[in-house]
Amino acid sequence: MIGQSLHDLFYGFGVALEPHNIMWSFFGVLIGNLIGVLPGMGALSAISMLLPLTYTMHPVPAILMLAGIFYGSQYGGAIGAILLNLPSHPPHAVTCLDGYPMTRAGKGGTALGITMICSFFAASFGIMVMVFASPLLVSIAFKFGPTEIFSIMLLGLIAGGTMSRGSPLKGVAMTVFGLIVGCVGTDVNSGAMRFTFGFPELTDRVELVALAMGLFGVADFLRSVNRMHFVGNETKVRLRDMRPSKDEMKKAFLPMVRGTLVGTLFGAMPGTGPTITTFIAYAVERKVSKHPERFGQGEIAGVAAPEAASHSKTQVDFIPTMSLGIPGDAVMALLLGALLIQGIQPGPQLISEHADLFWGLIASFWIGNVLLMVLNVPMIGVWVKLLQVPYRYLFPSALFFIAVGVYSTNNSLFEIGEVLVFGIIGAVLLALDFPVAPILLGYVLGPLVEENFRRALLLSRGDMTVFFTHGISAAFMTISILLVAAQVFFGLRNALRARQGRKPEHLLPAAGKPLDEIAVEE
């Protein structure tokens, strides 16, 4: 089996290295990278804008180009997340948490370098896993019924909600808010309209890109206007800054490996998107770390793990997407759409029937990652120029890019209105110290969670215990309960300690206290 896979992979390299294929791949990477760096433009808008171009092409170069756009913009998105705190592609929301503080500390170049190394390492690992383990992973993925899918998603939601900075209660509340936002639109089972406020545009759910851009783009502009003057502190990121020091490499190595493993694990499961993967990779890293308090303040592990996870996940994600036809996220769904337009039906027979396409695609991912590294070494100066743009020029331009980017995903002006609404909601929530990233997680998983919950109970005839009696599901549920119990336990212990350890002078009004001392206490 493995010999066969290796043979197929070599064949794939042959396909991907054909001159016109590699040319389209390079073109895709270049355009994707360029668009991905623009604030407000992510893989979704880039692919949907260039999709019409592929109608006249052959299937193989068409898919290679779209895939090139995908990982090009994915890497470009990481640049935007690290340098500008703008996640154009939702999975990078987590990268912002530590990547942006690194930029502010003058370490933006290192963060980019680490991202590049991690993505290359993780992608290479993901390809190896596909080759050696894809038959096995597919057979496990086949065993997942709605019960198991619901349990794993619940685990993901709880982990995602409690991992955010600050109060876990608020994180979970935001996850639930995201689930509620995910309910907006037509109910798949009954066709009933929910929470549409009478807008026909809302029957097709809230647009993902609009939600992300509102919560992370506009909300941030509303918060920072007149309070920020330069995005970076005019630090110069040169080529040699991008090469992480030995010490930084050492710090990033284990998180990179762990992130890759998380990404690989989740890639094999149908329906779990890259966003949840990066969130979990980050959560794991924070739990494992000896200095969890440093996360969110520019910890290198907080960049390495999610970036590695998202890239290995992207690779492995092609197993369920191609073999089962279940896309992990919106981008995968778009790529599936492109395949269907070309007259290729994804399903178990795809790998055998269109071997050139499947293995060529995998090989092109590796080649594309090499291209990406080669391309970004000379281009880094251009990306860094973005840093030197004063904020007063940056945010009006970014607003325009957001508006055009959101419009281009569906040619809908209504969705730009959604951006504004979620921007204001996001700004209010941020002002009240709520983390906004879990909203996105809840939104993406919401419909899948509901669907699988309903299906599981339909199969069990309304018996709720089914989640605890099925082996795999029971394991996920147990971990979820342990997670909640641990949070409650630590929360109560901290509260008790705060009460017992309270010294008399704390009762005095804090009038005379300097501000920074209070901040340390918090």
Place this chain on the structure above:
Amino acid sequence: MGRLEALGKDVVGGILMIAIGIWVTIQSHQYPAGTMSRMGPGFFPTALGVIMILLGIAITAVGVLARRTKPAVAEKQLPPEWKAWTLISLSIVAFIVFARYGGLIPATFAITFISAFADRDNTWKSALVLALGMCAIAWIVFWWALQLQLPLFQWGA
């Protein structure tokens, strides 16, 4: 505003969550809930609404308790930026209106020009230059190169 701040962020946030939860629960009552084995469209949102109310109560409780154990801390207050917030929101609305009744170029000009004034350091001249620059990008990159489905100029819908 001042009275809200006196309550503390957790209390305000918790009450907001309770309000959202109540609204969602009431709204979901319009949709049939069905039975456990055959759930209707109302079941899941109702459950979410109830969970939200419970979380809101918990957040409020934590906020109230924290107030009791810890004396009120005067945080560094930043003055509200009403003008900037209005201008940014307005610029997005302007983009939608002008894209519908004017085309890509007027919309681009509007969103950049109006939002530029949200920042106090921008002058008429810098806002104009920025807006014209963005129009050029809109024309060359989006309309010409990426073939954005929006005419440069159009009158009426």
